[in-house]
Amino acid sequence: xxxxxxxxxxxxxxxxxxxxxxxxxxxxxxxxxxxxxxxxxxxxxxxxxxxxxxxxxxxxxxxxxxxxxxxxxxxxxxxxxxxxxxxxxxxxxxxxxxxxxxxxxxxxxxxxxxxxxxxxxxxxxxxxxxxxxxxxxxxxxxxxxxxxxxxxxxxxxxxxxxxxxxxxxxxxxxxxxxxxxxxxxxxxxxxxxxxxxxxxxxxxxxxxxxxxxxxxxxxxxxxxxxxxxxxxxxxxxxxxxxxxxxxxxxxxxxxxxxxxxxxxxxxxxxxxxxxxxxxxxxxxx
Amino acid sequence: xxxxxxxxxxxxxxxxxxxxxxxxxxxxxxxxxxxxxxxxxxxxxxxxxxxxxxxxxxxxxxxxxxxxxxxxxxxxxxxxxxxxxxxxxxxxxxxxxxxxxxxxxxxxxxxxxxxxxxxxxxxxxxxxxxxxxxxxxxxxxxxxxxxxxxxxxxxxxxxxxxxxxxxxxxxxxxxxxxxxxxxxxxxxxxxxxxxxxxxxxxxxxxxxxxxxxxxxxxxxxxxxxxxxxxxxxxxxxxxxxxxxxxxxxxxxxxxxxxxxxxxxxxxxxxxxxxxxxxxxxxxxxxxxxxxxxxxxxxxxxxxxxxxxxxxxxxxxxxxxxxxxxxxxxxxxxxxxxxxxxxxxxxxxxxxxxxxxxxxxxxxxxxxxxxxxxxxxxxxxxxxxxxxxxxxxxxxxxxxxxxxxxxxxxxxxxxxxxxxxxxxxxxxxxxxxxxxxxxxxxxx
Numbered sequence: 001x002x003x004x005x006x007x008x009x010x011x012x013x014x015x016x017x018x019x020x021x022x023x024x025x026x027x028x029x030x031x032x033x034x035x036x037x038x039x040x041x042x043x044x045x046x047x048x049x050x051x052x053x054x055x056x057x058x059x060x061x062x063x064x065x066x067x068x069x070x071x072x073x074x075x076x077x078x079x080x081x082x083x084x085x086x087x088x089x090x091x092x093x094x095x096x097x098x099x100x101x102x103x104x105x106x107x108x109x110x111x112x113x114x115x116x117x118x119x120x121x122x123x124x125x126x127x128x129x130x131x132x133x134x135x136x137x138x139x140x141x142x143x144x145x146x147x148x149x150x151x152x153x154x155x156x157x158x159x160x161x162x163x164x165x166x167x168x169x170x171x172x173x174x175x176x177x178x179x180x181x182x183x184x185x186x187x188x189x190x191x192x193x194x195x196x197x198x199x200x201x202x203x204x205x206x207x208x209x210x211x212x213x214x215x216x217x218x219x220x221x222x223x224x225x226x227x228x229x230x231x232x233x234x235x236x237x238x239x240x241x242x243x244x245x246x247x248x249x250x251x252x253x254x255x256x257x258x259x260x261x262x263x264x265x266x267x268x269x270x271x272x273x274x275x276x277x278x279x280x281x282x283x284x285x
Numbered sequence: 286x287x288x289x290x291x292x293x294x295x296x297x298x299x300x301x302x303x304x305x306x307x308x309x310x311x312x313x314x315x316x317x318x319x320x321x322x323x324x325x326x327x328x329x330x331x332x333x334x335x336x337x338x339x340x341x342x343x344x345x346x347x348x349x350x351x352x353x354x355x356x357x358x359x360x361x362x363x364x365x366x367x368x369x370x371x372x373x374x375x376x377x378x379x380x381x382x383x384x385x386x387x388x389x390x391x392x393x394x395x396x397x398x399x400x401x402x403x404x405x406x407x408x409x410x411x412x413x414x415x416x417x418x419x420x421x422x423x424x425x426x427x428x429x430x431x432x433x434x435x436x437x438x439x440x441x442x443x444x445x446x447x448x449x450x451x452x453x454x455x456x457x458x459x460x461x462x463x464x465x466x467x468x469x470x471x472x473x474x475x476x477x478x479x480x481x482x483x484x485x486x487x488x489x490x491x492x493x494x495x496x497x498x499x500x501x502x503x504x505x506x507x508x509x510x511x512x513x514x515x516x517x518x519x520x521x522x523x524x525x526x527x528x529x530x531x532x533x534x535x536x537x538x539x540x541x542x543x544x545x546x547x548x549x550x551x552x553x554x555x556x557x558x559x560x561x562x563x564x565x566x567x568x569x570x571x572x573x574x575x576x577x578x579x580x581x582x583x584x585x586x587x588x589x590x591x592x593x594x595x596x597x598x599x600x601x602x603x604x605x606x607x608x609x610x611x612x613x614x615x616x617x618x619x620x621x622x623x624x625x626x627x628x629x630x631x632x633x634x635x636x637x638x639x640x641x642x643x644x645x646x647x648x649x650x651x652x653x654x655x656x657x658x659x660x661x662x663x664x665x666x667x668x669x670x671x672x673x674x675x676x677x678x679x680x681x682x683x684x685x686x687x688x689x690x691x692x693x694x695x696x697x698x699x700x701x702x703x704x705x706x707x708x709x710x711x712x713x714x715x716x717x718x719x720x721x722x723x724x725x726x727x728x
Contacts, residue, residue, distance in 0.1 A: 115624035115625075116624045117647070119647065119648075119707075120707045120710045121707050121710045121711055121714055123714070125714060125718065126711070126713070126714040129710075129713050129714060129717055130622075130710075131375065131376015131377060131621075132377050132378075138377075138378060
C-alpha cells in the first residue's frame with residue numbers, strides 16, 4: 001500500500017515541478033509571433049501542396065505577413081480564402097481566377113503505339129530516362145500515372161485508355177502535376193476556357209501521324225477556319241493564342257480537324273444545332 | 286602470375302568466344318551516313334555546313350561549344366542531304382548531318398599531320414590535336430579526351446593506366462585492337478604519358494586474354510616505364526575506379542576522378558585514336574566495334590565509319606538469326622537497348638549486341654527481402670538496396686548521404702538481385718530527381 005502512495009506522491013510532485021517550470025518558460029521564453037500569421041495559417045487549407053511557391057501553408061502565411069507576399073496565391077483555397085486573408089490583413093481582395101490542370105495529349109493506348117516491351121521502373125519520370133520514354137511519340141503522355149500519384153487532392157485518375165483524367169471540381173490548380181510530368185503534358189488553364197489543343201507534338205506532320213492517330217498534323221484547317229485570330233500555327237502545332245476570341249465563327253475548324261487534336265474541353269457546354277462533338281477523355285467508371 | 290583485382294564484383298559468362306577470333310574487317314562506307322552533332326558528354330556541337338554543301342572526308346562539320354565538348358567531322362566525302370533531328374542510340378532525336386556518300390573518299394586538303402615525327406609533339410600540341418580531332422573516350426562514356434589530358438596543376442599525374450580490361454561480356458573490339466595494333470598502342474601510350482607528365486604506364490588486361498598478357502609482356506621486356514598488369518576476369522574490372530584500386534591500390538575519393546589520385550586511365554581504343562590522329566592528322570571518323578550475340582548470323586569485329594546505320598552493319602553480318610529479341614548498343618551490362626536498327630554508329634558505340642528472343646528473360650519483380658546480395662557485390666561498396674528504397678520514397682537528399690551520386694551504374698546490383706528489382710534504373714531516377722531538386726532550389 002505504501003508503495004502506491006509513495007509513487008503517487010513522487011510522481012505528483014514531479015508533475016507539479018515540471019508544470020511550474022513549463023509555465024515559467026512559457027512566459028520568459030515566449031517568442032513573439034504576429035497573431036496574424038496564426039490566424040491566416042488557421043484558415044489556409046493545410047494541404048501543404050506548395051502551389052503558392054512555399055513549402056507549406058505556414059510558410060506562406062508567414063510570407064504574407066512578413067514579406068508582403070500576394071494574398072491570392074493559394075490555389076486550393078480559391079476566392080473564398082483570398083477574401084478571408086484580405087479581411088485579416090486589411091487589404092482589398094484581388095480576384096483570383098480558378099485554374100485547373102488540363103491534359104494536352106490524346107495519345108491513348110490505342111492511338112499512340114509504344115516502342116516495344118518496357119521492363120523497368122514503372123513511373124513516368126523513370127521511363128522518360130530511357131531514351132525519351134517508351135512511346136513512339138516523343139511528346140506524348142507516357143501513361144504511368146505519376147500525376148495521379150502526386151496529386152494531393154485526388155483529382156487525377158488514370159483512365160483505361162492510359163491517359164490522366166482531371167476532375168475539375170476537385171482540382172485546385174496547385175500545379176504539382178505540371179511540375180511532376182516529365183513530358184510537360186499538363187498545363188494550368190482558367191476553368192472557363194473551353195478550347196484546347198490536345199497535342200504537344202512539334203514533330204514534322206509525317207512523323208506525328210506515323211506515331212499517333214490523334215496528333216496535330218499542322219494542316220492549318222482550324223486556323224484558316226477561324227478569322228478572329230484565336231489560333232495561330234506554331235512549330236508544327238496549332239496554338240490557342242487568344243482563347244476568348246474563339247467564337248462561333250471558328251467552330252467549323254473543330255468539325256474539320258482530321259485528327260481531333262483541337263476540340264472543346266467541355267463540348268456539352270457548347271449549344272449548337274445538329275452537331276455533337278465527341279467527349280474525348282472519359283472519366284473512369 | 287600475380288593477378289590483381291578489386292573487392293566484390295561479379296562473374297557473368299563472358300561469351301567472347303563468339304567473336305574473338307575474327308580479324309578486324311573494314312566496313313565499306315555505306316551510301317548514306319547520319320552524323321549526330323552530339324555524341325559526347327558535354328555541350329552539343331554547332332553545324333558548320335548547309336544543305337547541299339559538298340563535304341570531304343575529315344572535314345569539320347560541327348564546332349565544339351564550350352570546354353567540355355567535341356567537334357564533329359564528316360566520315361565520308363559527299364553532299365549534305367539534310368540537317369535534321371535523327372534518332373540516335375541514346376534514344377533521343379538529335380540534330381544530325383545526313384550525308385550522301387559519293388564513294389570517292391576524297392580527303393579534305395587540311396588533313397595532314399602537324400609533325401612528321403610523332404615523338405616530337407609537345408604536350409600542348411597533343412591536347413590541341415586531340416581536341417580538334419574530336420576524340421572522346423571510346424570505351425562507351427564518350428568523355429572528351431582533351432579534357433582528361435588537361436588535369437588541374439594541383440593534381441600531378443604520375444601514372445597512366447591503359448585500359449584493356451574489356452570487362453563487358455561479348456565485346457572483343459579492344460581485344461582485337463590490342464592484338465593487331467600492338468606497336469601503335471605502345472607509342473600512343475608513351476605519348477599520353479609524356480602529355481600528362483607521368484612516369485609509369487600500366488597496361489591492365491583481364492586474364493581471360495592470356496595471349497595478350499604474354500604478348501605485351503614479351504614486347505615490353507626490359508622497359509622500366511611499362512608494366513603489364515594481369516587482372517582477374519571480373520565485372521566491372523574496366524571501370525576507372527576499379528582499375529585504379531586494383532592496379533595501384535589507390536582509392537578515388539567520393540565525387541572525384543582518377544586524376545585526384547594522380548592517375549590517368551585511358552581506354553585502348555582512345556589511345557589508338559590519339560596515335561592515329563597524330564600520325565595522319567585524320568580526326569576521329571572511324572572506330573572499331575564488335576557486332577555479336579546469338580541473334581546475329583556471323584559475329585564480326587569491324588572498323589566502321591561514324592554515322593553508319595546499324596541496319597547496314599547487321600546486313601553486312603549476315604542479318605539476324607531468327608527473331609531478334611533485343612538489340613543493344615554496347616555490352617549487355619551497361620549497353621543501351623534499341624527499339625529499331627535505324628540508328629547510326631556514334632563515337633560511343635563499342636559494340637552492337639543482338640540477343641534472340643528466347644534469350645530474354647521476362648522476369649517478374651518481387652519485393653526486396655534484404656538478402657544483401659547487392660551489398661555483397663557492389664564494386665563501389667555502396668548499399669544499393671538502401672539507396673533505392675530512399676529514392677523510391679523520394680528521400681533524395683537522404684539517399685545522397687548513402688552514396689546515390691557515387692554509383693557508377695555498372696549494373697552489378699541489378700544482375701545479382703534475386704527479386705529482379707531494377708536497382709540501377711531506380712538509382713538513375715534518384716540522380717535525375719536530385720538534380721531537378723537542386724536546380725529548383727537554385728532558382
